[in-house]
Amino acid sequence: MATVAPQQLRTGRWSEAGLLILAAAVGVAGYFLVGLSLEGGPPPHLVPVGAVLVGIALVGHVVLRWRAPYADPVLLPLALGLNGVGLAMIYRIDYAIGESAGPRQLVWTALGAGLAIVILFVLRDHRMLRRYTYTSLVVSLVLLLLPMIPGLGQEINGARLWIRVGGFSFQPAEIAKITLAVFFAGYLVSNRDVLTLAGPKILGLQLPRVRDMGPILLAWLASVAVLVFQRDLGTSLLFFGLFVAMLYVATDRFSWIVLGLGMFALGVLIAVNTFGHVAARFDVWLNALEPEVYNRHPGGSGQLVQGLFGLASGGLMGTGWGEGYPNLVPYSNSDFIVASLGEELGLTGLLGILLAYLVIVQRAFRTSIGVRDGFGKLLASGLGFGVAFQCFVVVGGVTRLIPLTGLTMPFLAAGGSAMIANWIVLGLLLRISDAARRPAPVDQSVSDDTVLTVLGADDGSPGAGEQRHSGAGGESPGAADHRSTGGDDHPTEVVRP
Amino acid sequence: MNTPLRRLSVVVLVMFLALMGSATWVQYGQAGALNDDPRNVRTVYRDYGADRGPIVVAGEEVAYSTEVDTPFEYQRVYTEGPLYAHSTGYFSMYQMTGIERAATSVLSGTDDSLLWSRIRALITGSQQQGGSVELTLDPAAQQAAYDALGDQRGAVVALDPNTGAILAMVSKPSFDPNDLAVHSSSEVDETYNALVADESDPLINRAIGGSLYAPGSVFKLVDAAMLLESGDYDPDSQVPAPVELELPQTDHVIRNPGGGPCTSEDTVTLTYALQVSCNTPFSALAMEFGEEALAEQAEAFGFGSELDIPLTVTPSTFPGDMNDAQVAMSAIGQYDVRVSPLQVAMVSAAIANDGVLMEPYLIDTERGPNLQVTSQTEPNELGEPLSASSAAQLRQMMVNVVENGTGTAGQISGVSVAGKTGTAESGTDAPQHAWFTAFAPAEDPQVAVAVVVEHGGAQGDEATGGRTAAPIAAAVMQAVMDR
Numbered sequence: 005m006a007t008v009a010p011q012q013l014r015t016g017r018w019s020e021a022g023l024l025i026l027a028a029a030v031g032v033a034g035y036f037l038v039g040l041s042l043e044g045g046p047p048p049h050l051v052p053v054g055a056v057l058v059g060i061a062l063v064g065h066v067v068l069r070w071r072a073p074y075a076d077p078v079l080l081p082l083a084l085g086l087n088g089v090g091l092a093m094i095y096r097i098d099y100a101i102g103e104s105a106g107p108r109q110l111v112w113t114a115l116g117a118g119l120a121i122v123i124l125f126v127l128r129d130h131r132m133l134r135r136y137t138y139t140s141l142v143v144s145l146v147l148l149l150l151p152m153i154p155g156l157g158q159e160i161n162g163a164r165l166w167i168r169v170g171g172f173s174f175q176p177a178e179i180a181k182i183t184l185a186v187f188f189a190g191y192l193v194s195n196r197d198v199l200t201l202a203g204p205k206i207l208g209l210q211l212p213r214v215r216d217m218g219p220i221l222l223a224w225l226a227s228v229a230v231l232v233f234q235r236d237l238g239t240s241l242l243f244f245g246l247f248v249a250m251l252y253v254a255t256d257r258f259s260w261i262v263l264g265l266g267m268f269a270l271g272v273l274i275a276v277n278t279f280g281h282v283a284a285r286f287d288v289w290l291n292a293l294e295p296e297v298y299n300r301h302p303g304g305s306g307q308l309v310q311g312l313f314g315l316a317s318g319g320l321m322g323t324g325w326g327e328g329y330p331n332l333v334p335y336s337n338s339d340f341i342v343a344s345l346g347e348e349l350g351l352t353g354l355l356g357i358l359l360a361y362l363v364i365v366q367r368a369f370r371t372s373i374g375v376r377d378g379f380g381k382l383l384a385s386g387l388g389f390g391v392a393f394q395c396f397v398v399v400g401g402v403t404r405l406i407p408l409t410g411l412t413m414p415f416l417a418a419g420g421s422a423m424i425a426n427w428i429v430l431g432l433l434l435r436i437s438d439a440a441r442r443p444a445p446v447d448q449s450v451s452d453d454t455v456l457t458v459l460g461a462d463d464g465s466p467g468a469g470e471q472r473h474s475g476a477g478g479e480s481p482g483a484a485d486h487r488s489t490g491g492d493d494h495p496t497e498v499v500r501p
Numbered sequence: 502m503n504t505p506l507r508r509l510s511v512v513v514l515v516m517f518l519a520l521m522g523s524a525t526w527v528q529y530g531q532a533g534a535l536n537d538d539p540r541n542v543r544t545v546y547r548d549y550g551a552d553r554g555p556i557v558v559a560g561e562e563v564a565y566s567t568e569v570d571t572p573f574e575y576q577r578v579y580t581e582g583p584l585y586a587h588s589t590g591y592f593s594m595y596q597m598t599g600i601e602r603a604a605t606s607v608l609s610g611t612d613d614s615l616l617w618s619r620i621r622a623l624i625t626g627s628q629q630q631g632g633s634v635e636l637t638l639d640p641a642a643q644q645a646a647y648d649a650l651g652d653q654r655g656a657v658v659a660l661d662p663n664t665g666a667i668l669a670m671v672s673k674p675s676f677d678p679n680d681l682a683v684h685s686s687s688e689v690d691e692t693y694n695a696l697v698a699d700e701s702d703p704l705i706n707r708a709i710g711g712s713l714y715a716p717g718s719v720f721k722l723v724d725a726a727m728l729l730e731s732g733d734y735d736p737d738s739q740v741p742a743p744v745e746l747e748l749p750q751t752d753h754v755i756r757n758p759g760g761g762p763c764t765s766e767d768t769v770t771l772t773y774a775l776q777v778s779c780n781t782p783f784s785a786l787a788m789e790f791g792e793e794a795l796a797e798q799a800e801a802f803g804f805g806s807e808l809d810i811p812l813t814v815t816p817s818t819f820p821g822d823m824n825d826a827q828v829a830m831s832a833i834g835q836y837d838v839r840v841s842p843l844q845v846a847m848v849s850a851a852i853a854n855d856g857v858l859m860e861p862y863l864i865d866t867e868r869g870p871n872l873q874v875t876s877q878t879e880p881n882e883l884g885e886p887l888s889a890s891s892a893a894q895l896r897q898m899m900v901n902v903v904e905n906g907t908g909t910a911g912q913i914s915g916v917s918v919a920g921k922t923g924t925a926e927s928g929t930d931a932p933q934h935a936w937f938t939a940f941a942p943a944e945d946p947q948v949a950v951a952v953v954v955e956h957g958g959a960q961g962d963e964a965t966g967g968r969t970a971a972p973i974a975a976a977v978m979q980a981v982m983d984r
Binding site: 255312316318362365388 | 502503504505506507509510513514516517519520521523524525526527528529531532533535536538540541542543544546
């Protein structure tokens with residue numbers, strides 16, 4: 005998927021415009037159908053919902069043309085489409101349970117998208133973030149510790165993940181996943197050479213040196229601390245998974261993954277044996293349909309099984325908007341919104357949604373491959389992997405592929421902090437993708453005119469040339485590594501004999 | 502860094518493929534099983550507003566959907582309410598039972614056999630209607646059983662021994678399914694909770710489920726079948742008949758009903774032992790033949806087998822790993838032997854049908870919305886628990902029970918009836934359960950029946966199988982033969 009065909013330089017902005025119209029239409033039409041089904045006419049909030057979705061499309065498109073003309077053209081439409089579908093479902097569930105989560109989610113959507121646009125304005129170059137590597141670490145730690153402060157922190161369903169300020173509760177961990185990705189990217193790009201050094205070899209596996217294992221140990225301890233003190237398996241998993249994935253990208257050392265998985269397994273083993281609620285999760289996962297597990301309160305499989313029932317009753321084509329009973333599942337508009345969507349939109353709709361995420365994630369990796377600086381590569385892949393990991397944990401949990409853990413589905417689930425965080429992620433990805441696809445300035449260190457011409461005929465980007473190098477690495481083993489032109493950046497490829 | 506990035510993107514692709522796989526598994530592969538799960542109220546909700554097809558008994562709709570002015574549009578009406586309650590089941594906002602549940606795909610029109618009808622409805626834009634289900638029940642027999650049981654707790658099952666068709670199935674006390682079909686969740690809740698709280702368990706179909714009953718002396722039919730099948734015994738064989746049978750390794754003794762001897766002799770014929778229902782001969786012979794021989798005979802009659810008629814029948818049990826004393830108790834239908842009235846009727850039906858056991862069934866035909874037959878139940882042999890000659894001998898012994906023995910109250914004028922009584926200790930101080938099972942006419946059986954009256958019913962301590970249950974059986978058989 006990383007091959008680059010020689011082509012005319014196209015920004016894709018017009019394709020994006022078309023896709024944005026489609027994306028806004030999906031959300032508005034979904035909500036309209038909810039109204040038709042549940043009250044026989046247009047739903048009451050059709051105008052504000054339409055205004056926000058169309059507004060994001062319009063403003064987003066104009067700002068991208070202006071501030072990031074080379075940004076990836078499918079990222080914003082996909083995010084907007086998912087957000088619209090999520091909004092329609094949240095409004096739909098409001099009908100059933102008499103809440104008003106929809107209007108709140110609409111405000112958060114506008115705020116989140118607004119923040120993404122602000123990022124495109126303020127952050128002219130993603131490499132600026134590298135200056136804040138250690139600031140990000142401090143911010144992350146503070147964010148993670150906030151819920152532990154008595155009076156400020158709030159415990160919901162046994163997990164201590166929220167803070168409450170005024171009338172708003174907020175989940176700082178959602179923001180922390182971004183600041184941590186920034187920190188990991190900055191830290192790893194500076195230290196990857198050391199982490200790549202070979203240590204002892206065990207069972208044919210080249211392990212890193214023991215003295216270099218400090219950072220992974222620290223990350224592991226931190227995620228275990230999240231698990232122990234905030235009692236949230238999902239967030240803990242996300243942080244550790246993010247670190248291991250980024251560590252692997254930075255070092256290309258498979259041993260880090262083995263090491264990470266090993267530590268992860270150890271952590272799970274300890275958690276299962278130490279914490280009743282983790283053991284209960286496994287029991288629920290393995291024996292969900294057993295009557296005694298189903299009926300157990302609390303910690304039974306009732307929610308999971310009701311979600312499965314919902315998915316099953318949706319079948320291939322779904323019941324249609326407003327025609328199912330998604331509200332029978334607790335948290336049907338947040339943790340279990342996937343089951344709600346699967347019920348009403350069917351397997352067809354759910355697969356479409358999963359494909360949308362897959363494309364977002366693959367576009368993030370594509371950006372990561374295309375961008376020239378190591379920091380950008382790590383940040384884009386980290387953010388993309390974070391989205392993928394959340395999808396995997398949530399959908400895997402709801403469909404009983406893996407034990408259920410509490411994470412939110414990006415852009416879909418009701419919840420303000422997640423909405424803000426995911427739009428920030430999208431803003432960053434757009435910014436990095438703009439850098440990745442932007443043709444290189446002519447007046448920099450590339451001095452050979454012929455090279456420039458060749459590359460220009462290609463994709464106009466030295467990055468594309470580099471990809472071709474690494475893609476054809478087997479054919480030209482001694483190829484000199486291409487150094488980026490980004491001033492203070494580290495080399496993006498390390499020469500290995 | 503691009504190589505690990507590519508690898509990582511492949512890992513992510515695999516993760517998503519796994520998600521798509523598991524979503525497909527849940528929404529397509531497992532969907533049928535999940536939708537059929539009784540805890541999945543969505544199936545009920547979805548079907549609830551549908552124009553379901555009727556449940557028919559002898560050409561009359563006993564359950565049908567009628568249009569009402571509520572959001573659900575259609576409500577279920579049960580014309581005879583309590584009479585057929587345990588067969589039809591009920592169709593409430595929360596769950597469905599009985600045939601409503603077992604045949605829901607036909608009734609709601611979602612069955613595969615109605616695919617063409619569904620496609621037609623889709624093309625013409627009309628609403629898919631449900632198919633109809635016609636039961637095997639005979640209204641006269643059902644009514645006779647219902648009336649004869651009266652206010653007593655118990656159950657009656659009548660079978661056509663030649664086919665296995667269920668002609669009557671009554672469980673008392675009953676309930677009115679109409680009260681559970683209303684479109685008010687609070688009313689349904691109230692009715693349902695009251696029914697569940699009722700200590701007489703009206704919702705339980707005692708004929709095929711619940712906690713089952715000790716069979717008492719009706720189990721001697723199984724003993725007798727085993728003895729005749731062994732080839733060592735015939736109806737005239739002399740069998741030991743002590744006044745008391747001491748049970749090994751215990752200080753218990755088995756006595757005969759009434760505590761006295763069967764006759765003045767030490768031995769009696771097998772026919773006579775069954776006629777007056779002596780306990781000691783059957784217990785002594787069971788210890789001699791052993792647990793396995795008895796268990797084998799019981800299983801041949803259907804003990805321990807799963808049955809869907811298509812209502813789920815709780816399998817009757819014959820205990821294992823017993824000592825001799827327990828075998829002796831089991832032979833007279835005590836200890837841990839537990840039977841459903843349907844199982845007892847199956848024993849009689851097999852004897853009536855020359856030793857061939859037919860599979861009981863409740864659904865005769867299924868029809869599409871256009872009344873075309875989509876499924877017709879064919880009688881199915883379950884096995885041959887005893888040979889035709891043993892069956893003929895046992896039939897004669899049972900005729901003798903009704904003519905000269907404990908079952909005289911089961912006589913029908915002008916018809917020769919074969920039967921066996923039972924009076925089973927219920928394990929508590931409460932009065933015994935009264936049993937009677939029979940078939941008639943003996944020479945050309947049309948109906949086999951089993952009756953149990955819990956704790957002796959209205960007669961309490963005075964009740965015996967012969968006195969309490971036999972007249973009910975006679976009334977039901979009479980009703981079948983009168984049609």
